[in-house]
Amino acid sequence: MSLLEFCQWLENTPLGVEIREGRWWFSLLNGVHLVGMAIAFGTIAIVDLRLLGRGIRRARVSEVASSLLPWTWAGFAVMAMSGTLMIFSEAVKLYGNLFFRIKVALLVVAGLNVLIFHRTVYKRVAAWDLEPVPPRQARVAGMISLTCWFGLMAAGRAIPYLDQ
Amino acid sequence: MNLDEFAEWCQRTVIGHFLRSVVWAHPVVEILHYGGLVLLFGPVLIVNLRLLGLVLRDVSVAEVADGVARWRNSGLFLLFLTGPVLFLANAMKAINGWLFPVKMGLLVIALVLQFRVHERVTHAAAGSVGAAKTKAVAVSSIALWLGVALSGMAIGLFD
Numbered sequence: 269m270s271l272l273e274f275c276q277w278l279e280n281t282p283l284g285v286e287i288r289e290g291r292w293w294f295s296l297l298n299g300v301h302l303v304g305m306a307i308a309f310g311t312i313a314i315v316d317l318r319l320l321g322r323g324i325r326r327a328r329v330s331e332v333a334s335s336l337l338p339w340t341w342a343g344f345a346v347m348a349m350s351g352t353l354m355i356f357s358e359a360v361k362l363y364g365n366l367f368f369r370i371k372v373a374l375l376v377v378a379g380l381n382v383l384i385f386h387r388t389v390y391k392r393v394a395a396w397d398l399e400p401v402p403p404r405q406a407r408v409a410g411m412i413s414l415t416c417w418f419g420l421m422a423a424g425r426a427i428p429y430l431d432q
Numbered sequence: 433m434n435l436d437e438f439a440e441w442c443q444r445t446v447i448g449h450f451l452r453s454v455v456w457a458h459p460v461v462e463i464l465h466y467g468g469l470v471l472l473f474g475p476v477l478i479v480n481l482r483l484l485g486l487v488l489r490d491v492s493v494a495e496v497a498d499g500v501a502r503w504r505n506s507g508l509f510l511l512f513l514t515g516p517v518l519f520l521a522n523a524m525k526a527i528n529g530w531l532f533p534v535k536m537g538l539l540v541i542a543l544v545l546q547f548r549v550h551e552r553v554t555h556a557a558a559g560s561v562g563a564a565k566t567k568a569v570a571v572s573s574i575a576l577w578l579g580v581a582l583s584g585m586a587i588g589l590f591d
Contacts, residue, residue: 298585
């Protein structure tokens with residue numbers, strides 16, 4: 269089965285049909301997706317700003333990161349669930365949508381960035397935890413993260429404009 | 433001039449016309465509006481979660497609030513810059529529906545709470561504001577700003 273065929277199958281599942289044809293499902297999912305974004309992206313932005321030496325500079329980097337992480341994951345889980353359901357309802361259209369492809373690519377980059385950050389410079393966080401301005405590698409990771417998330421949001425907002 | 437004529441006039445202004453006729457002008461302004469929303473909501477959420485005692489317990493409320501105030505204000509600035517531009521382009525839709533008045537109502541309440549009550553609670557001496565009142569302020573602040581965001585988004589979704 270090709271990816272396109274898979275998308276066609278997704279769209280024609282009872283779930284996909286129901287969301288596409290129901291009067292309120294899609295708008296409701298959009299709203300839920302927005303709340304998830306506000307929580308996930310909002311908390312990520314605060315952590316990224318701390319990594320860039322801005323925002324709550326007087327707090328330990330590790331405290332800002334670890335106390336906000338559960339909220340980021342909660343927001344992300346809400347986004348992933350509502351996002352997946354929206355994909356079900358219009359998979360074929362999204363398959364051919366340039367901005368959706370950009371969004372998937374940015375999601376991968378953002379994930380890799382977090383993974384690399386946690387396996388390298390963040391392992392030595394004890395050494396720079398209290399510094400108002402973290403080391404260069406941490407600042408770069410913060411900048412990449414901010415850029416990716418802004419790009420994700422922008423690409424997501426642009427998706428419907430390409431269908432018109 | 434009645435309200436309908438005013439809305440039509442809004443859409444004919446240079447800015448309103450530009451957004452309606454130039455490809456991608458509308459989504460770009462909309463994306464900047466969403467960027468402002470994140471810049472505003474991130475700080476608002478953090479300070480409120482701190483007021484509820486759910487995050488950053490080792491940092492004082494005032495320190496959290498002061499650290500993010502600049503970013504919250506930048507978000508508000510971006511929102512107030514792009515919001516009226518979006519209104520000019522969608523004036524007819526806005527004045528003919530009930531969502532826009534709801535959004536403006538919630539916005540006014542949210543702003544008053546933010547700059548009258550919230551500021552006082554975050555900078556009050558520890559223990560001088562009751563725990564129940566603090567929690568009520570924090571929860572209503574999150575709810576109000578989410579309400580503003582959701583009603584705004586809904587204006588774009590429904591015709």
